[in-house]
Amino acid sequence: MGEKIGIYICECGPNIANKVYIDKIIEKISSIEAYKNKELVIKNHKLLCSIDGKKFLEEEIKQNEFTHLVIAACSPKDHESTFINICKKTHLNPYLFRIVNIREQCAWIISDRDEATEKAIQYIRGSINRVSYQSPLEEKKLDSNPDVLVIGGGIAGIETALSLASKKRKVYLIEKTSKLGGKSAKFRKLLPRQNCNTDVIQKKLLDVEENNHIQIFKETELEKAIGFFGNFEVILKNVKDNNLKTELRVGAIIVASGFKQLNTSELPKYEYTQDDDVYTSLEIEEMCSQNGKVLLKSGEEPRSIALIHCVGREEKGYCSQICCNYMLKIAQYLEQQSSDIKIKEFYRDLCLPNKDDQFFLENLQNSAIDFIRIKDIEIKGNKIKYIGTDDTKKEIEVDMLILAPAMEAEDGATELAELLNIQLDETGFFQEAHQKLNPIATSTDGIFIVGAARGPSGISESILQAQAVGGEILTQLIPGEKIVPEVKVSEVLEALCKGCQTCLNVCTYGAIYFDEDRGISVVNEAICRGCGNCMGSCPSGAIRSKHFTNPQLYQEMVEALR
Amino acid sequence: MEREFLPKIVSFLCKWCSYTGADLAGINRLQYPTSILPIKVMCSSRVDPVFVIKAYLRGADGVLIGGCHPGDCHYQDGNYHTRRRVAILKRVFELLGLEEGRIRLSWISASEGPKFARVCNEFTEVIKSLGENTTKTTIFL
Ligand SMILES: Cc1cc2nc3c(=O)[nH]c(=O)nc-3n(C[C@H](O)[C@H](O)[C@H](O)COP(=O)(O)OP(=O)(O)OC[C@H]3O[C@@H](n4cnc5c(N)ncnc54)[C@H](O)[C@@H]3O)c2cc1C
Ligand code: SF4
Ligand code: SF4
Ligand code: SF4
Ligand code: FES
Numbered sequence: 001m002g003e004k005i006g007i008y009i010c011e012c013g014p015n016i017a018n019k020v021y022i023d024k025i026i027e028k029i030s031s032i033e034a035y036k037n038k039e040l041v042i043k044n045h046k047l048l049c050s051i052d053g054k055k056f057l058e059e060e061i062k063q064n065e066f067t068h069l070v071i072a073a074c075s076p077k078d079h080e081s082t083f084i085n086i087c088k089k090t091h092l093n094p095y096l097f098r099i100v101n102i103r104e105q106c107a108w109i110i111s112d113r114d115e116a117t118e119k120a121i122q123y124i125r126g127s128i129n130r131v132s133y134q135s136p137l138e139e140k141k142l143d144s145n146p147d148v149l150v151i152g153g154g155i156a157g158i159e160t161a162l163s164l165a166s167k168k169r170k171v172y173l174i175e176k177t178s179k180l181g182g183k184s185a186k187f188r189k190l191l192p193r194q195n196c197n198t199d200v201i202q203k204k205l206l207d208v209e210e211n212n213h214i215q216i217f218k219e220t221e222l223e224k225a226i227g228f229f230g231n232f233e234v235i236l237k238n239v240k241d242n243n244l245k246t247e248l249r250v251g252a253i254i255v256a257s258g259f260k261q262l263n264t265s266e267l268p269k270y271e272y273t274q275d276d277d278v279y280t281s282l283e284i285e286e287m288c289s290q291n292g293k294v295l296l297k298s299g300e301e302p303r304s305i306a307l308i309h310c311v312g313r314e315e316k317g318y319c320s321q322i323c324c325n326y327m328l329k330i331a332q333y334l335e336q337q338s339s340d341i342k343i344k345e346f347y348r349d350l351c352l353p354n355k356d357d358q359f360f361l362e363n364l365q366n367s368a369i370d371f372i373r374i375k376d377i378e379i380k381g382n383k384i385k386y387i388g389t390d391d392t393k394k395e396i397e398v399d400m401l402i403l404a405p406a407m408e409a410e411d412g413a414t415e416l417a418e419l420l421n422i423q424l425d426e427t428g429f430f431q432e433a434h435q436k437l438n439p440i441a442t443s444t445d446g447i448f449i450v451g452a453a454r455g456p457s458g459i460s461e462s463i464l465q466a467q468a469v470g471g472e473i474l475t476q477l478i479p480g481e482k483i484v485p486e487v488k489v490s491e492v493l494e495a496l497c498k499g500c501q502t503c504l505n506v507c508t509y510g511a512i513y514f515d516e517d518r519g520i521s522v523v524n525e526a527i528c529r530g531c532g533n534c535m536g537s538c539p540s541g542a543i544r545s546k547h548f549t550n551p552q553l554y555q556e557m558v559e560a561l562r
Numbered sequence: 563m564e565r566e567f568l569p570k571i572v573s574f575l576c577k578w579c580s581y582t583g584a585d586l587a588g589i590n591r592l593q594y595p596t597s598i599l600p601i602k603v604m605c606s607s608r609v610d611p612v613f614v615i616k617a618y619l620r621g622a623d624g625v626l627i628g629g630c631h632p633g634d635c636h637y638q639d640g641n642y643h644t645r646r647r648v649a650i651l652k653r654v655f656e657l658l659g660l661e662e663g664r665i666r667l668s669w670i671s672a673s674e675g676p677k678f679a680r681v682c683n684e685f686t687e688v689i690k691s692l693g694e695n696t697t698k699t700t701i702f703l
Contacts, residue, residue, distance in 0.1 A: 077585060104587075109588050109594055110593065115596055118596070431638075433638075434634075435633075509637075535610060557601060557620070560572055560599035560622070561617070
């Protein structure tokens with residue numbers, strides 16, 4: 001069958017028309033020898049994206065029964081999708097269409113109209129060449145499972161489950177311990193205003209337990225997960241009895257595995273034993289919510305207490321964001337417990353970013369608490385050596401020390417990341433798909449991260465993220481709606497693949513697996529995003545990124561090199 | 563009179579950052595030479611070194627590869643792979659006695675229209691000073 005290519009040049013009002021000579025373009029393209037074996041239809045239009053323009057285009061495609069279509073107009077960012085939709089209304093496969101950007105990257109960057117005309121011709125020729133080498137691609141529609149797995153029963157996981165269940169979505173919530181609530185269930189009072197106590201958390205715990213859309217698995221961990229967005233198959237295992245397994249199918253997975261506190265014995269500057277009255281902030285919270293007060297190991301009330309911020313901040317290389325806040329909260333517990341306790345608060349910087357924090361600090365500053373800004377600190381048992389901001393060295397002794405160790409990703413994060421094929425970043429927390437633009441997604445479609453698992457965060461932020469993920473899933477994974485995976489994926493050409501597995505290592509998405517029997521790598525099209533990194537890496541030229549093949553790019557390129 | 567030498571520069575631009583940066587240069591009506599021929603790819607990591615060599619042997623006077631800034635790649639770490647590959651490619655060029663200065667890798671974000679125009683202008687000047695790429699007629703592969 002002969003090729004019949006439609007070429008439409010959009011004037012974009014005066015935007016393109018006044019910058020190039022459209023008649024010259026048409027004249028030139030029509031007279032090119034190399035295209036004599038192709039049938040070309042070349043026309044211009046005032047405004048192709050207008051209602052009129054779209055109708056015109058649709059009729060032209062239908063009437064002429066083009067095999068290929070080239071539209072010279074604006075940037076693909078603006079209207080590629082508009083024209084793809086028109087193709088879809090006709091017989092023409094959208095992957096046999098190409099938009100040429102003669103506006104942003106031609107008409108608008110060259111002031112000389114003759115030069116711009118030449119340039120536009122060059123671009124259009126490149127696209128006429130290329131489009132002949134394009135192949136029709138078919139969108140596959142896959143059934144999807146709308147159910148969701150949430151890993152971690154802390155406040156972030158609970159809130160995610162609740163927000164999904166509020167729209168009757170089936171949620172499986174797994175928690176590795178025997179209790180839901182995570183750290184938040186251990187606090188005596190809650191920031192920021194202290195006036196809300198932990199009832200609000202307990203209420204949420206009850207809501208989750210009672211919700212019949214949420215199925216809870218306690219003492220349970222993930223053992224295996226395979227699949228892709230809309231179609232994950234997972235196996236859960238009971239932590240006490242590894243033979244007790246559950247198989248589930250879900251469409252999305254949420255990681256809410258939370259944090260742990262840095263083990264202070266890793267830090268040589270903090271030397272103490274189990275017998276010393278040195279505690280972590282979390283131990284104090286637990287002590288307070290159990291006994292209602294802070295006591296020494298001897299059972300007596302402490303007379304002097306030092307609170308030490310930023311334990312391990314320097315070593316970890318990041319600020320844990322929430323500790324300054326909760327250290328003020330603990331200082332307030334102590335102050336309210338007895339006016340006889342001398343409280344010294346040792347800090348380096350105060351990180352108090354929320355709108356209520358300043359108010360809270362000012363209240364405490366008016367009390368008897370001694371705020372001491374330091375450059376460095378060392379402890380040995382209950383003795384403290386510190387260097388003040390004026391570089392003087394001082395030593396003191398107190399009855400009790402309370403440390404604020406840095407937040408770290410929970411134990412098992414590395415294994416979880418491996419099971420799910422997502423990444424941890426250099427801080428050890430789970431990595432976002434994009435820090436700024438996509439902060440709750442991960443590199444794998446359909447897997448999300450919330451709460452302290454994705455980095456230090458307080459309860460309100462964790463809830464915010466949980467609600468965001470809930471919204472994201474409710475809009476992306478809709479019961480009964482099919483999923484259309486990326487079409488412009490890569491494929492391995494069996495005859496050329498040497499089995500070196502270089503590609504396997506570069507693919508961030510784990511979309512490539514090695515077929516032992518055939519000795520070649522294979523791309524899982526449902527996971528591939530079409531970035532082409534594997535193609536750039538393959539030493540044997542065995543990978544083809546559909547819609548960005550070498551012959552296609554070559555055809556575009558030769559125009560520049562003529 | 564001899565026409566001024568206008569280099570042919572093949573420019574691979576990733577869809578998410580540098581191609582959008584190039585669009586922004588246009589939207590701001592910044593001017594840069596017609597030497598640049600943009601070729602859109604999904605990610606800079608799609609650009610395989612062999613293809614760059616091919617462009618060079620076919621007579622490209624320069625090859626520009628534009629990607630997102632480190633850490634900003636739409637596909638997480640594609641541009642780190644690009645960086646490594648371009649570094650190796652430059653070494654190969656040197657070993658073969660070719661001018662590695664004809665290859666350039668630049669990080670251009672979607673909001674850096676002015677940077678895109680500047681890179682195009684600068685690189686065109688660099689290539690002008692290197693002169694025409696004659697390998698097309700001297701090397702046969
Ligand atoms: C001393 C202290 C006081 C604080 N006070 C406040 C405060 O007053 N106000 C405030 O906003 N924030 C406070 N915070 C911060 C607060 O603790 C966190 O914001 C909150 O706990 C984050 O919730 P999360 O669900 O993300 O994580 P977590 O609370 O850590 O919960 C994670 C849950 O996931 C489970 N889990 C982990 N890995 C797995 C796995 N692989 N499989 C199954 N389950 C798993 C864990 O067992 C845990 O139950 C304080 C923190 C500390 C240390
Ligand atoms: S299709 Fe693009 S080039 Fe044509 S009028 Fe619309 S915006 Fe302008
Ligand atoms: S890099 Fe190329 S040759 Fe090596 S396994 Fe992958 S496809 Fe095969
Ligand atoms: S194109 Fe990208 S996502 Fe797809 S297999 Fe290759 S490297 Fe992986
Ligand atoms: S998407 Fe721009 S470099 Fe990868």
